[in-house]
Amino acid sequence: MKQDNELDPELYKVAREKGTEAPFTGKYVDEHTKGTYMCAVCGQELFSSDTKFDSGTGWPSFTEPKNLEHIELVEDDEYGMKRTEVVCKNCKAHLGHVFDDGPSDKGGKRYCINSVCLSLKEE
Secondary structure, three states: OHHHHHHHHHHHHHOOOOOOOOOOOOOOOOOHHHHHHHEEEOOOOOEEHHHHHHOOOOOEEEEOOHHHHEHHHHHEHHHHHEEEEEEEOOOOOOOEEEEEOOOOOHOOEEEEOHHHHEEEOOO
8 A cells, every 4th residue: 555655646636635636637537448446545446347437527437346345435515515425445545426327227326436546457
């Protein structure tokens, strides 16, 4: 696991200060390589490329986590909105948010995750 002082500034801003990268700027928005998306801070397995879909929102989107026990869902009422934050259970990094507007044939969830918080382990 990387220590906070080892994180690049953009990763620190998002993972530790609950920031958000600008839409359509992340390296995994249009990524289609098969593999497992890991937490960029600690290496925890988070999402499978098999659940990734193009939501058109500008951030990588997934229908479900690889293992529900690897994430925490936290109510987020900041900015006058009621949302659910997605956090890495291992290192407490802020990853993004989950919404109920995903593909209905895949459970209806959209895990909207910041690319900077991910690393891809290719198959």
